[in-house]
Amino acid sequence: MTIISTPVLILGGGVAGVSAALELARRGVPSVLAEKGPRLGGRVRDFCCKATQACVHCGACRLGDLLAEAAARPEAAFRSLALAAEAQREGGVWQVELRPQPDEGEADPLAQPLAEKTTVNAQAVILAVGYEPFDPRRKTRFGYGRVPGVMTALELEAMLGQGVLVGHDGQPPESVAFIQCVGSRDESLGNLYCSRVCCGFALDMAGLIKEGWPETAVTFFHMDVQGYGPSWEEALPHMRQAIDFVRAMPGEVSAGENGPRVCFAGPDGQPRSREFGLVALSQGLTPPASAGALSEMFGLNRNQDGFLGEDAALAVSGAQGVFVAGTAQGPRGIVESIDHAALAAGAAMESLFRAGKEAAHG
Amino acid sequence: MxxxxxxxxxxxxxxxxxxxxxxxxxxxxxxxxxxxxxxxxxxxxxxxxxxxxxxxxxxxxxxxxxxxxxxxxxxxxxxxxxxxxxxxxxxxxxxxxxxxxAGYAPPSAKQIAGLLAGHGRLLAVTEFENEKRAELGLPAVEERGADYAAILGIAPEAAEAGEEA
The missing domain is CATH 1.10.1060.10 (Alpha-helical ferredoxin)
Structure with a gap:
């Protein structure tokens, strides 16, 4: 059993967690970051560059810059395979117990695997535990896991990242459909919120497809296009020429002869169906799997959508000395998560400063 | 527009x-x-x-x-x-x-309402149905038009008119 003392403990080693550690380090504040998996980088590690003729500001490349900086900042200590299991607050200090996770041989050059049960004493804790992608099996009518050629947007991303595009029959598809809002803005699931990133994500991928496979027709089934991020509005008119925007959510996706068959209402309100070589479901962002356990551990509230924290603008939670950064607080993109992490780091430093002042006067 | x-x-x-x-x-x-x-x-x-x-x-x-x-x-x-x-x-x-x-019910809906008010169901019960019921040992069905009309709030005359429509 090891005991470490640090001003700030960060849980989660994705872009938000690493950004928070760096933001603190730049200001000379040491921190310990605990990542439950073997590697730093979180889900952004699986994202590829979306640039076509020009950069689309997706932010995927920012992770490399962050990790390069992290290597040069000794103030930030990274621990991998470290899961927070228990926490209690005593005398203005959080005592968080980290437990080592099974090592599967995948090491990270920046992070040191946690060797044994460790208690971290920290004045402030930043939760940057990320999100869980919505499981599209819950929307059975879209055929995921049942209809060949139906995949998640993240699976399509992984494929495009390898420079490959194959449809239901293992051949490059003649047509690709994106179905938006799978698991977002859906009262029947209780997910009333917009996931904010999926429209941009899907349209960036559509751009990559049109660039690499110009003969492939792309259809975009949506309710309305929610754009977040720079240069969005200038890009949209061009996209409307290259991509078929259908303002309708499909009723059903079933197995057709030549790929998944999508039934939807046309602009005239008439039901019609069309077969596509590949259907990508833009699954939404849902609260992290650990949200329940963490809210109990630290005694903090979850917002109405189930994400952690109370005030997104200040990155603060309901619990004293606990801050929430990135997608753990709510859906946001890569660049927004990095910014939000800086906000959380700032709020954590303010709490350290206040505690120091109180101690001096006390 | x-x-x-x-x-x-x-x-x-x-x-x-x-x-x-x-x-x-x-x-x-x-x-x-x-x-x-x-x-x-x-x-x-x-x-x-x-x-x-x-x-x-x-x-x-x-x-x-x-x-x-x-x-x-x-x-x-x-x-x-x-x-x-x-x-x-x-x-x-x-x-x-x-x-x-608002008075926009189509004739068919009025007709259905009339049948319901007149017979308590969408079909008139005739001797044929009651004979079949008797063969099965079931009691005969009596129509109580006034009750149906009172429940539905439709006057029997209106119901009759509906039936003709």
Whole structure:
């Protein structure tokens, strides 16, 4: 059993967690970051560059810059395979117990695997535990896991990242459909919120497809296009020429002869169906799997959508000395998560400063 | 072109206040209902999303006087796929009730109401049915027209007139 003392403990080693550690380090504040998996980088590690003729500001490349900086900042200590299991607050200090996770041989050059049960004493804790992608099996009518050629947007991303595009029959598809809002803005699931990133994500991928496979027709089934991020509005008119925007959510996706068959209402309100070589479901962002356990551990509230924290603008939670950064607080993109992490780091430093002042006067 | 001056902003609240109508205000116009509607496949003017939009816009007379609202087969396909739990089949029942109150019920609906008020069911019970019932050891069915009319609030004369219509 090891005991470490640090001003700030960060849980989660994705872009938000690493950004928070760096933001603190730049200001000379040491921190310990605990990542439950073997590697730093979180889900952004699986994202590829979306640039076509020009950069689309997706932010995927920012992770490399962050990790390069992290290597040069000794103030930030990274621990991998470290899961927070228990926490209690005593005398203005959080005592968080980290437990080592099974090592599967995948090491990270920046992070040191946690060797044994460790208690971290920290004045402030930043939760940057990320999100869980919505499981599209819950929307059975879209055929995921049942209809060949139906995949998640993240699976399509992984494929495009390898420079490959194959449809239901293992051949490059003649047509690709994106179905938006799978698991977002859906009262029947209780997910009333917009996931904010999926429209941009899907349209960036559509751009990559049109660039690499110009003969492939792309259809975009949506309710309305929610754009977040720079240069969005200038890009949209061009996209409307290259991509078929259908303002309708499909009723059903079933197995057709030549790929998944999508039934939807046309602009005239008439039901019609069309077969596509590949259907990508833009699954939404849902609260992290650990949200329940963490809210109990630290005694903090979850917002109405189930994400952690109370005030997104200040990155603060309901619990004293606990801050929430990135997608753990709510859906946001890569660049927004990095910014939000800086906000959380700032709020954590303010709490350290206040505690120091109180101690001096006390 | 729709002029807002011709819209009744209170119409959606009127629909929402009817039993089953409350879901209408949650509609995002995603058209999943239209995609699955078997009636829309047969009648090109019929479009659940359009009926909801017109209602939300407050096109009171246009919606209530439309013959389309009576075409729903009540198969509940729209209700099943709706992500916002609008429950369109029930919303449409609310709209049809308002239409009937406004005097827009089609002759067939009046005829059905007349049959119900006159016989307590959609078919007249004749000697043929009662003989069959007797063979099965069931008591004969007696029609109590006055009771049915009182329950439905339709005068027997109106019911008779409905039957003839």
């Amino acid at each position: 729709i002029s807002l001056n011709d819209c009744d902003p209170g119409f959606k609240f009127e629909v929402a206040a009817e039993p089953g109508g409350a879901g209408i205000k949650a509609c995002f116009a995603c058209a999943a209902c239209s995609a699955r509607c078997p009636v829309a496949g047969h009648r090109e003017e019929y479009d659940p999303r359009r009926i909801i939009r017109l209602t939300l816009l407050g096109r009171r007379e246009e919606v209530l006087s439309s013959p389309l609202i009576w075409l729903c087969s009540a198969c509940y396909s729209c209700q099943e796929v709706c992500p916002q739990q609008v429950r369109f089949t029930e919303v449409l029942t609310a709209i049809k009730n308002l239409a009937a109150k």
